[in-house]
Amino acid sequence: MSLIHFEDVTVGDTHRFGRYEVTREEIIEYARQFDPQPFHLDEEAARRSMFGGLVASGWHTGAMLIRMVCDHAIPGSATTGALGFDDLKWLKPVRPGDILSVETVVREKTESRSRPDIGVVKIESRVHDQRGETKMTLFSLVLYRRRAASPPA
Amino acid sequence: MSLIHFEDVTVGDTHRFGRYEVTREEIIEYARQFDPQPFHLDEEAARRSMFGGLVASGWHTGAMLIRMVCDHAIPGSATTGALGFDDLKWLKPVRPGDILSVETVVREKTESRSRPDIGVVKIESRVHDQRGETKMTLFSLVLYRRRAASPPA
Numbered sequence: 001m002s003l004i005h006f007e008d009v010t011v012g013d014t015h016r017f018g019r020y021e022v023t024r025e026e027i028i029e030y031a032r033q034f035d036p037q038p039f040h041l042d043e044e045a046a047r048r049s050m051f052g053g054l055v056a057s058g059w060h061t062g063a064m065l066i067r068m069v070c071d072h073a074i075p076g077s078a079t080t081g082a083l084g085f086d087d088l089k090w091l092k093p094v095r096p097g098d099i100l101s102v103e104t105v106v107r108e109k110t111e112s113r114s115r116p117d118i119g120v121v122k123i124e125s126r127v128h129d130q131r132g133e134t135k136m137t138l139f140s141l142v143l144y145r146r147r148a149a150s151p152p153a
Numbered sequence: 154m155s156l157i158h159f160e161d162v163t164v165g166d167t168h169r170f171g172r173y174e175v176t177r178e179e180i181i182e183y184a185r186q187f188d189p190q191p192f193h194l195d196e197e198a199a200r201r202s203m204f205g206g207l208v209a210s211g212w213h214t215g216a217m218l219i220r221m222v223c224d225h226a227i228p229g230s231a232t233t234g235a236l237g238f239d240d241l242k243w244l245k246p247v248r249p250g251d252i253l254s255v256e257t258v259v260r261e262k263t264e265s266r267s268r269p270d271i272g273v274v275k276i277e278s279r280v281h282d283q284r285g286e287t288k289m290t291l292f293s294l295v296l297y298r299r300r301a302a303s304p305p306a
Contacts, residue, residue, distance in 0.1 A: 034220045050234070074190065089236065
């Protein structure tokens with residue numbers, strides 16, 4: 001199968017993929033290791049918080065997103081990592097029992113000024129739940145290899 | 154100890170804190186669970202990649218940041234989570250043996266239009282290594298409770 005290179009990407013391209021079941025156990029395990037705030041860690045404390053119940057760390061939601069991207073989007077693409085991202089919003093809490101999926105839309109393409117072999121693609125990612133509510137959005141700056149720069153066969 | 158509320162925060166406030174030792178084992182463990190790209194997972198594949206060796210997932214670096222924030226910054230502050238963040242840049246790869254720390258600078262303060270009990274503080278976070286190189290930067294939008302909104306004693 002031919003990989004999707006920078007030249008193959010078109011602004012407006014939209015993809016939907018992934019299925020991530022959020023569990024109480026994984027929320028607490030992640031929080032213990034990285035984000036031990038009471039509303040991520042402890043059911044009783046979470047009930048008394050502004051969230052009214054246990055919610056996943058926002059960084060954990062980001063980790064779930066990159067897992068779905070690794071499983072479904074990266075395998076067919078000639079990507080070589082990302083520069084960073086912009087305008088991440090945690091719109092709704094992620095709770096045990098939520099089933100997440102991803103929608104991506106290509107928003108911009110820019111050739112690299114310093115590296116002729118790559119281009120930067122700005123991709124909007126939206127994480128939805130099973131009810132279609134949007135939990136998190138962000139814009140990633142993803143590096144794609146260019147076909148034009150590949151050595152001739 | 155009195156918690157730092159919205160009114161106590163001043164634009165320009167700077168704090169340095171944290172010490173996070175990055176290990177090969179933790180890089181691979183995180184990558185297996187959330188970001189199984191070869192350069193995060195496998196020493197040999199990583200050597201052949203653009204990174205020239207094993208590097209942490211960028212989302213893992215974010216997790217290390219929030220862990221240092223939880224251990225050192227949140228305990229003294231009347232914060233209630235974050236709305237999201239802007240302009241995250243992964244500037245240098247994070248590798249096994251790196252020892253990370255954090256520098257935060259308050260950049261903006263905004264009263265919430267919808268909620269009189271909170272304010273939004275824009276905080277620049279910079280993750281440095283033991284040589285003073287900056288690995289990652291981002292701007293978080295953090296919610297602080299307001300003293301003014303607390304019920305009179």
